[in-house]
Amino acid sequence: MSDFLADSVSWLPDLLRGLGHSLWLTFVSLLLGLPLGLVLGYVTERTTSRPLRWLLVAVIELARGLPALVVLYLIYYGLPSVEVVLSAFWSIIAAFTFSNAGYVSEIVRGAIRGIPAGQLEACQALGIGRARTFASVIAPQALRISTPSLVGYAAIVFQSTSLAVAVAEPELLNAAYNIGSITFQYLQVFIVAGALYAVVVIAASRFAGWLATRTQY
Amino acid sequence: MSLLNTTPSPDATAAPGGPLLVVDSLTKSFGDHTVLRGVDLHLDKGEVVALIGPSGGGKSTLLRCINQLELPTSGQVTLDGTPLVSTRGGAVVAPSAKALLRVRRQIGMVFQSFNLFANMTAEQNIVFAQRAALGTGKDEARERARTLLERVGMGHKAGSHPSQLSGGQQQRVAIARSLALDPRVILFDEPTSAIDPEMRSEVLSVMRELAEAGMTMLVSTHEMGFAKQVSDRTVFLCDGGILEEGPSRSLLEQPTHDRTRQFLRAIAEG
Numbered sequence: 001m002s003d004f005l006a007d008s009v010s011w012l013p014d015l016l017r018g019l020g021h022s023l024w025l026t027f028v029s030l031l032l033g034l035p036l037g038l039v040l041g042y043v044t045e046r047t048t049s050r051p052l053r054w055l056l057v058a059v060i061e062l063a064r065g066l067p068a069l070v071v072l073y074l075i076y077y078g079l080p081s082v083e084v085v086l087s088a089f090w091s092i093i094a095a096f097t098f099s100n101a102g103y104v105s106e107i108v109r110g111a112i113r114g115i116p117a118g119q120l121e122a123c124q125a126l127g128i129g130r131a132r133t134f135a136s137v138i139a140p141q142a143l144r145i146s147t148p149s150l151v152g153y154a155a156i157v158f159q160s161t162s163l164a165v166a167v168a169e170p171e172l173l174n175a176a177y178n179i180g181s182i183t184f185q186y187l188q189v190f191i192v193a194g195a196l197y198a199v200v201v202i203a204a205s206r207f208a209g210w211l212a213t214r215t216q217y
Numbered sequence: 218m219s220l221l222n223t224t225p226s227p228d229a230t231a232a233p234g235g236p237l238l239v240v241d242s243l244t245k246s247f248g249d250h251t252v253l254r255g256v257d258l259h260l261d262k263g264e265v266v267a268l269i270g271p272s273g274g275g276k277s278t279l280l281r282c283i284n285q286l287e288l289p290t291s292g293q294v295t296l297d298g299t300p301l302v303s304t305r306g307g308a309v310v311a312p313s314a315k316a317l318l319r320v321r322r323q324i325g326m327v328f329q330s331f332n333l334f335a336n337m338t339a340e341q342n343i344v345f346a347q348r349a350a351l352g353t354g355k356d357e358a359r360e361r362a363r364t365l366l367e368r369v370g371m372g373h374k375a376g377s378h379p380s381q382l383s384g385g386q387q388q389r390v391a392i393a394r395s396l397a398l399d400p401r402v403i404l405f406d407e408p409t410s411a412i413d414p415e416m417r418s419e420v421l422s423v424m425r426e427l428a429e430a431g432m433t434m435l436v437s438t439h440e441m442g443f444a445k446q447v448s449d450r451t452v453f454l455c456d457g458g459i460l461e462e463g464p465s466r467s468l469l470e471q472p473t474h475d476r477t478r479q480f481l482r483a484i485a486e487g
Contacts, residue, residue, distance in 0.1 A: 118332035124286055125332075126398060127322035128349040130314070136345060140336045 008192045011179050015189075018175025019196050025089075025171060026158040029096035033157075034150070036097065037104025042134075045109045063102025069163045071095040076167050088167040096157065103153055111146035112138065151208035155201045162197070172196060235298065237262040237433050238283070238402050243292035245278050252278045254457040255292070260402065260435060265428045267444035267465060268437040270454035271480055276437040279454065280404045283435070284324040285317060296323060296401060322350050325400030329407040331387040333379040339366060339390045340375040343397045350398055358397075365393035369423050385416030389423055396427075403427075405436040421447075441484055445469050453477045 044056040076091040086094060115138060123133040162173040176193035180186040236259035245253040252275045260266055268276050281287040283294050285301065289309055294301045301320045303312040312320070333342050343362035347353040353361070366372045369389040379387050388408055395403055408424070409417040421440065425447050428434060438444060444451050444465050451465040453474070461474045472478050 116330075116332075116335075118328060118330050119334060121286060122328065122332035122334065123349075124317075125284060125321055125324075125326035125328075126346050126350050126394070127318040127320075128346070129318060132349045136349065137334050137336065144336065 004188055007183070007185060007188060011176075011189060011192060014175045014179060015172060015193060015196060018170060018172035018193075019200070021169070022158065022161045022164075022171040022173075023200075025092055025096070025161045025164060025169070026154065029093050029100055030154055030157060032093065032097040033100025034104055036101040038108050040101055041105035041108030042112065044105060045112045060102045060105050063098050064106065066099075068095055068099045068160055069166060071098055072163060072167065088164070088169045091167060092161075092164045092169055096160070100153075100157060104150065107146045107149045107153065108142060111142040111149075114145050115141050148208045148212035151204060151211060155204035155208070158200060158204070159197060236260060237264075237297055238435070239293075239295040240279070240283065241293045241295065243279070243282055243294065244290045245275075245282050245287060246290045252457050253282065253289075256454070256457075256459055258452060258459065260433055262433055263431045264450065265432075265434045265436065265448045267448035267451045268435060268454055269439070269441070269444060269451060269480070270460075274455045275457045276454055277406055280326070280406050280435065280437055283404060284321050284326055285312065286326075296320075318350075322398055323401045325395035325398065325403035327388070327391055327395055327403060327405045327408050329410050331379070331384070331391045331411070333387055333391055333394070335379055338376050338378055339371060339382070342379075342390060343394045346394050347397050361397055362393075365396055366390070369393045370419070383416055384412035385419045388412060388420045392420070392423055392427070402433040402435065405434060405438070407437050407439065409438070409440055439484060441469060441481070453480070455480070 040056060040060065044053055044060065047053050047056075072091060072095040075086060075094050076088065079086065119137055119141065120133065123137055161171055164171045165173040165177060168174065172193055176189045179189045183189070238258075238260040240256055240258040243253055243256045243258075244251065256275075256279055258266075258279075268279070270276055278287060282289045283301075285294075288311060289302055291309055292302065293304070303310050303316060333339070334345065337345055340359070340362045343365060344355070344358040347358040347361065348355065363372065363375065366375050369392055371386060371389050371393065374382060374386060374390075379390075382390065392403075392408075405424070409420050412420060417440070421443050424434070424436070424443070428447050434448075436443075436448065448465045450462060451468045452462040453460050453468070453472070453476075455476055461468060461472060461477050468477070469481065472481060
């Protein structure tokens with residue numbers, strides 16, 4: 001047991017470096033995916049043009065339907081055959097941003113639908129323009145409704161950064177795998193790595209739960 | 218203290234005599250379903266008209282067509298001589314966004330479900346309405362909001378969110394919000410139906426003060442007491458048409474139409 005502890009401590013610098021990189025991948029792919037998903041969700045929900053809506057729904061369904069790993073392989077291994085070569089890092093970011101935009105747009109659409117119709121009608125009856133209505137009434141309420149879901153989703157994104165091991169990106173799982181291949185203590189090192197994933201995800205879901213109670217009016 | 222501004226409103230300069238709001242042969246269909254079958258109605262300035270009738274009879278739709286939350290199928294609505302419904306070659310067409318905003322800023326609307334903005338306090342609701350609809354400056358909007366909240370007896374709740382207020386309190390704030398835009402006429406869509414019976418009087422008394430202050434009001438209601446005591450005229454709307462109308466007291470006490478009598482009896486037996 002003391003050996004396990006001592007080994008774990010000695011692995012920690014490498015694992016924490018990997019964890020930092022996993023968090024960085026999560027952050028960048030959300031930074032790009034969130035605004036994209038917000039716009040995608042809002043436009044899909046509110047557009048009056050049917051062809052546009054169908055197109056956007058198709059994109060959203062594709063983004064949610066394709067496994068992130070498949071998208072990652074398509075970009076990293078597939079695109080070079082049409083002369084588009086991205087680094088492992090940017091392949092991951094591109095693949096995750098695509099998936100994220102799809103999922104976030106669904107969360108946002110749900111939130112916009114969750115706002116009572118009366119809120120919009122009150123704006124109309126008062127003669128308040130569309131942009132102002134969106135900025136001051138719809139967006140703040142949609143964001144409030146969707147914040148816990150978005151934080152929960154961010155935790156899932158963090159978990160799925162482990163897929164990046166497939167393109168040898170130095171994230172947490174990759175760091176654990178490398179330690180295992182040197183020490184052959186796969187069981188121990190994956191337990192420690194798993195615990196690190198769990199700590200972050202549990203903290204995030206607790207935070208989401210706390211936000212859900214905090215964000216009621 | 219008056220609920221209205223003492224400064225002369227724009228309609229003070231309008232030609233005297235003519236009705237302020239005229240609804241002319243208004244129809245509304247949703248697909249095959251006809252809700253309004255040619256409604257004619259007029260309100261003089263300062264007049265309070267109660268709109269009564271069975272649920273599904275078209276009361277809400279009529280109010281919503283007047284401020285064009287619903288686009289009428291045919292007919293016209295005129296406010297102080299200005300037609301509000303856009304037509305092309307005699308047919309009703311969707312108005313431009315700009316025209317729509319202009320119409321709605323002149324016609325206040327108070328909803329059955331209050332519809333206060335959930336993400337804003339009572340005061341913020343009124344400040345935001347003025348700033349977004351009229352471009353009022355922040356200080357001026359805030360001062361007016363406070364004055365109006367005092368006048369509807371809600372000054373002590375200026376910082377409360379709608380979820381912290383009772384139905385009656387929310388509706389008083391909603392009335393104040395509507396007043397903040399200085400509308401020419403206010404439409405009330407069953408303003409007390411979603412409020413506990415013992416809380417209704419606080420809303421009705423605000424409306425009574427408003428009527429006494431000279432506000433032009435069209436009130437869809439099931440409150441026959443209010444209709445009798447406060448409204449000048451009562452209109453009975455049934456199956457999409459006006460079946461009977463007249464001075465409130467006589468219509469409510471001695472209706473001429475069987476259907477009106479039947480409706481009033483059902484309400485009284487409640």
